[in-house]
Amino acid sequence: MAKETEHRIKVQAPAAVVYGLVADVAAWPSIFPPTVHIECLERNGSTERLQIWATANGEVKTWTSRRELDADELRVSFRQERSAPPVAAMGGAWIVEPLSDTETLVRLLHDFEAVGDDPENVAWIERAVGHNSEAELAALKEAAERVATEGEGATLTFTDEVWVAGSGADVYDFLNEADRWPDRLPHVDKVSLTEPAPGLQELEMDTRTGDGSVHTTKSIRVCRPHSHIVYKQLHLPALLSVHTGQWTIVAEPGGVLVRSAHTVTIKESAIEEVLGDHATLADARTFIREALGRNSTTTMRHAKEYAESRGAGVSAELYTSLQAFYARQMRLLDNGEAERWAETFTEDGVFAQNAKPRPMSGRADIAASMRRGLDRLAATGLRRRHWTGMLEVEPLPGGEVRTNYYALVISTPKGGKAELYLSTTCSDLLVRWGNGWLVRHRQVDHDNV
Structure with a gap:
């Protein structure tokens, strides 16, 4: 059964100002406390x-809605699609x-139905609608009256950027893996990171400022691989009433441009308490710009160093893990374990050779x-051993790896002398699987073909 609610508030600002804030959905995360992020899917x-x-x-929810804007009637209707x-x-x-x-009266209407019409679900929605409606109307009143009487001096938006001659995926990974920031960033003391759903993070962080003081913030982050991460702080430093931000990664020839954008609203009543007697709004704007800009730029420069170092070389950990993978894979083959050897390929893996008319495609075919082939070999009484070497490794975006190496096959008859049977060059495309690797595509070229 559908329920209906109405919440209202009077605002000391012209109706056109109030309607403009309601209509400008891009600004909602900076105005309304419950709103974390909004993406326009269609206009x-x-x-x-x-x-x-x-x-x-206290929970983060996401849904899709359709809105109808009527500027003549000063009305915005909405309906959730999902x-x-x-x-x-x-x-x-x-x-x-x-x-x-x-002076303007704002009325916020809701109608809703609960899953299964369950009384507990109804009560949950009523609490959420009541709390969020009151918070949104109070925030709308504050924002509209500030614009009407003072302009937007307490609101500050700014952007910093850093050029990276490396992979956008590596930059994204650095920014996304915030749980590793205490070991990677000098201004981060402690982090608690949880992911209640893929692409959604709850981040609590202790940050050290230039004067040595530590501030604890809590943010919700919406992560979109490998292009951007947007966030909204729920637990703020004393000087701020709103703080939203976005990391953006833009691919350009030769690398990526990384941008950090901030929008903040300064809590004017806290200026003197935080910055000292006689501090002004201008002082607070300068302080916030320098503090947030410094930390963001430091983070981007460390992301730059991380991405460029990965592009310039291969870590010992990565190289060693690939050597261990090939050692295990070749032993499975030499021991005649065809099925276990095939499991080192992805389900849709491909094994192609220039000496064969068609590639093997799919794990079952491989x-x-x-x-x-191994059964035929066993019937001859020959033993064969594979040796790989001269391994080259190229990390690719998305965590994949391209390898090139030599593979020699040594054949030994029972009671006879070992001889070189085959010399080849190999090229693999590998993907991460747990703590190891799987081959997605292998090309083997026989030197005698």
């Missing part, structure tokens, strides 16, 4: 289709009513073909 005239991430009763449980359906409207040239 056609006055119709918008959005994906929204927001907190509800809701997040325990919500089965939800819609409503923002209605902006001018009471005078300088296993069957190799089993036939």
Whole structure:
């Protein structure tokens, strides 16, 4: 059964200012406390289709909504297309009513249905709608009245950027793996990172400022491999009432451009307490710009160093892991374990040779073909050993690795002398599997062909 609610507030600002803030959905994370991030999936005239991430009763939820904007009637209607449980359906409207040239009434309407019409689900939604509606209306009032009376002096937006001659995937990995920041970044003391869903992170972090003091912040991060990470701080330093940000990775010829963007609202009542007597809003803007910009630039420079070092060479850990992989793989083959050897390929793996008319395709085909060959070899009484060497390694975006190496096959008859049977060059494309590797594609070229 559908439920309906209405929340309202009076705002000392012109209706046009209030409606403009409601209509500008891109600014919502910087205005409304529950809103973490919004992406516009589609826009056609006055119709918008959005994906929204927001907190509800302490949990982060995401859903898609369609909005209809009516600037003449000062009304924005919305309806969720895909809701997040325990919500089965939800819609409503923002209605902006001018009471005078300088005073406005805002009404926020909701109608909703709970999954299974369960009383506990209904109560959960009522709590979430009530809390979020009150928080959003209070924040809208504060933002609109600030714009109407003071302009936007307490709000500050700025961007820093660093050029990286390396892989965007490596830069993204550095920024995404925030749990490793205490070992990688000088200004980060401690991190707690959880991922309640893929691409969604809850990050609590202790950051050290230039004067040696430590600030604890808690953020929600929405991660989009390998292009951007957006975040909103829920637990803020004393000087800020809002802080949203975004890491963006833009591919360009020869590398990537990494940008860090911040939008903050300064808590003016805290300026003197934090910065000292007689400190001004201008002082606070300068302090925030320098502090956040310094930390962001430090993070990007370390990401640059990380990505460029990975592109310039191969770590000993990576090289050793690949040598161990080939040692195990070749022993399986030499011991006649065709099926286990085939399991070192991906399900859709390919094994091609210039001496064969067609490649083996798929793990089952590889296993069957190799089993036939090993059975024929066993019937001859010959023993064969594979030796690999001269290994070259090239890390690729997305964690894949390209290898090139020599492979020699030594054949020994029972009671006879070992002889070189075959000399080849090999090229593999490998992918991570747990703590090891699998071959996605192997090309073996026989020197005598």
